[in-house]
Amino acid sequence: MKKKDLLLLAGLLLAAGLAALILMAGRRGEAGAVTVRVDGQVVGIWSLAEDREEDIDTEYGHNHLSIRQGAAYMTEADCPDGYCMQQKKITGIGETIVCLPHRLVAEGVAAEGQTADEDGIDAVTG
Amino acid sequence: MKRKMDGTEHGFDFAKGRISGAKTVALCGMLTALAMLFSYVETLIPLNFGIPGIKLGLANLVVLTGLYYLKPQQVLAVSLARILLTGFLFGNGMSILYSLAGGLLSFLVMRLLMRTGEFSPAGVSIAGGVAHNAGQLIVAGLVVHTAKLVYYMPVLTVSGALTGFLMGLLSIRVLHALKLGGGMKKRGER
Known part of the structure; x- marks a missing residue:
């Protein structure tokens, strides 16, 4: 050496x-909402203010996003590894949960209708 | 006539780092099998941090060590064969894509770093580990269409560097056993 x-x-x-x-x-900063993208396309933006359960079914597979007490996290996924269910709950802006096999990215954003992309980080991939 | 007893009579010419003919095919085949075995053994080691991509990189031990006594194109062939074979046997299209990205980038970086002659196999392996993870992350980012995955790069850099270092130290031991010096002496330019 x-x-x-x-x-x-x-x-x-x-x-x-x-x-x-x-x-x-x-x-x-605290996230006000969570944006879910599949293949780069926004499939849902949900406020973290109220509890809710969302099924996200795409051609790649099934995921279930739970929003409870201001935190968003994955509670179901039919992918083989299930990494997304182990990832940290989203509470802050810019925090992400990624489910690679299903090409899904959940991201904490400031508030509904807004994305955290204003910083230009996502400009490369759109 | 005096017979050379430096190993070349078995088709191995370690001094030149060249192995010729059918021996090459046999050796590359064995190394491919070994790398595949390492890939499998690796799946038995539960290293789960909730982030895909953190792993020992045992198969890279074969590629790294091979770089020091095979031609680059032979090592590349072993690496590609291992990726495709394990991919088709145990993985799927996407896992092959990730493996290829990681394998090719780390091969390239390791080969380049090795050629500088500034680093031992440990350093070469560190860079290889990080490059492997970077390659996979880039493909993952392209798949999910987001650059947000850069958030994973710091932890993947640390894990790639540490596991790469470990594999590098192992490789040095292996090279010593093969009496190839393991980068302790200056390598001959090829």
Whole structure:
């Protein structure tokens, strides 16, 4: 092993830490609603203010989103891994739950009818 | 006539890093099988952090080590064969796509970093691990049409770097066992 190996390791860990800090700083604030996109298309925007249960059925599969006490999370998914049900509940702006097999992204946004895309992050992919 | 006893009589010419003929095919086949086995063993290790993509990268041990005694195109062939075979056996179209993105990007990065001669297999492997995760994340981002997945990059960078480091250290041990120096001595340019 060489010294540069450790430098590379330290550099990457440091960069990851900094990136995490910067990304965290950009997602301040309580989310007012949650936007659900499938294949990049918005399939629903629901307020976090009231509890509700939403079924999201697409050609890729079935997901069930629960909104309870101001937090949105996945309670059902018929994908093989079920990662989306383990992901952290959405309470803040910019927080996401991703279900890759179903090409679904749920994201906390400021309020209904608004997306957190004003920061331009999504401009690349539309 | 004096016979060379440096291993070349078995078709292995470690000094030049070249292996020729049918031996190459046999060796590449065995390495592919080994990499497939590693892929399978990996699925038995429950490393679940709720984020897909965090894994040991055992199969990369074969690719990484292979880079030090096979031609690049041979290693690439082993890597591609492993991805396609395990993909068709245990995965699906999408999982093959993710594997290909990760496998190709990490191969490219590792090969480039190796050529600089500045890093040992440990460093090469660290970069490979991070590149693998980056490649998969990019494809995932394209699939779900969102750049929001960058939020996962920090944690995937850390996991890729750490598991890559671990695999790199293992690879150095393997290379020592194969008496290839493991990057401790300066590698011959090819």
